[in-house]
Ligand SMILES: Nc1ncnc2c1ncn2[C@@H]1O[C@H](COP(=O)(O)OP(=O)(O)OP(=O)(O)O)[C@@H](O)[C@H]1O
Ligand SMILES: CCCCCCCCCCCCC/C=C/[C@@H](O)[C@H](CO)NC(=O)CCCCC
């Protein structure tokens with residue numbers, strides 16, 4: 014038992030090894046240890062075939078096979094029976110999944126990725142699926158909200174990017190609230206957590222939710238996390254304007270820089286994932302700032318700050334009842350910051366992705382009921398570039414005089430030219446007016462009055478918003494980023510799943 018499952022698999026290719034000679038209790042215990050990594054078991058002409066999960070480099074998981082031979086029929090039956098019993102006891106594993114594929118996400122490879130890499134693994138693990146290839150935007154959201162027979166399933170899987178995941182979250186959260194009589198339009202309402210877990214097979218442009226919960230955007234790895242039945246709770250922010258629900262956010266709410274990048278990049282979807290690099294560079298050159306007031310309720314009763322050197326890793330747990338999930342009746346303790354901002358970002362999780370491997374807020378937690386509010390005040394282009402480049406390195410992006418960061422439970426933003434009901438008209442007129450002025454004075458450095466909010470890659474229609482964090486509202490088929498073992502250590506006992 015002092016070996017890990019991988020070593021046992023390797024050393025037990027014949028049942029006559031020392032391991033098989035030890036008593037049945039020890040065998041059972043060892044099979045218990047290794048069973049979580051087994052995804053398939055087959056017996057053919059006395060030969061036992063096992064498929065199991067193996068760790069590889071950079072948080073990747075892979076499926077491997079091993080064959081056992083045993084001439085002793087009684088011993089063979091004991092093995093098979095024990096493994097089957099252990100697999101049956103793993104009740105967290107899904108048996109029936111609802112799968113949505115976005116054929117147009119990222120490089121438009123969603124269907125191909127699912128058919129070639131994921132479906133064979135689900136079949137191998139005896140998971141049955143109902144697959145829907147979406148026909149239009151919000152198809153998955155609306156199907157989940159109104160039609161899907163959710164009782165039939167143990168989870169929902171989406172094949173796509175952050176936008177597709179966001180559709181699934183909106184569908185599931187809205188359905189759960191409706192089924193429980195909760196009004197989403199009230200910012201004070203405590204939302205009911207969703208019972209179905211969500212799996213993400215990455216096939217998008219940023220894949221930040223997948224990257225920050227698994228450590229890599231790799232379809233096979235994500236499929237294996239679904240198969241072994243992992244569970245990772247996650248916070249969800251609700252966004253309201255004038256007591257009207259707008260959207261949920263799981264990763265980034267960004268006004269100013271990230272809002273402008275998104276608004277520009279949406280017109281260039283034909284460029285695929287490269288649209289973000291193009292629009293990012295263009296937006297950096299325009300260097301617009303936006304005036305307004307940010308008020309926020311700091312999270313005072315927590316361990317940790319956004320400037321910590323520690324990272325959110327697998328196994329980090331916050332009890333949901335320690336989080337204040339609904340708005341307090343009185344607003345003692347709110348802070349306010351007024352000024353001109355290049356960017357206002359709220360990162361409810363690290364937002365790590367291939368473009369920014371540490372993320373916008375490297376120390377943010379997935380499920381602690383808080384969001385990291387990052388305020389980047391107006392500064393020179395050179396300083397802003399220094400700040401942005403730190404998103405791509407290990408240097409502290411908050412260690413700059415024009416950047417401040419607060420870990421908060423709620424916040425509000427009010428643009429300087431306060432909005433009213435005709436805000437949208439004003440914004441449109443304002444944009445036209447400013448673009449006219451800027452065309453007339455190409456050298457002028459004026460900024461438009463409003464930016465847009467980038468809400469997980471979707472543009473919000475209002476600039477004035479109110480945001481609250483709902484602790485652990487959803488669960489993913491993931492386990493958080495695991496500490497990276499050295500490759501040569503992968504066969505050690507702590508590497509057992
Ligand atoms: N069949 C479809 N046709 C057109 N749009 C769709 C379809 N299905 C889903 N969508 C929409 O496509 C948008 C983008 O999808 P997705 O998130 O999968 O890819 P992405 O934007 O390239 O990646 P990322 O969000 O990671 O940057 C989503 O907002 C989703 O609502
Ligand atoms: C001038 C050089 C600047 C270099 C700076 C690079 C910094 C990259 C940080 C990327 C952070 C992504 C946060 C995730 C946001 C997602 O919810 C969203 C939907 O997928 N993606 C974007 O909005 C896409 C946002 C892409 C922005 C580039």
Ligand SMILES: [Ca+2]
Pocket residue numbers: 248360361362377378379380381382383384
């Ligand atoms: Ca969080």
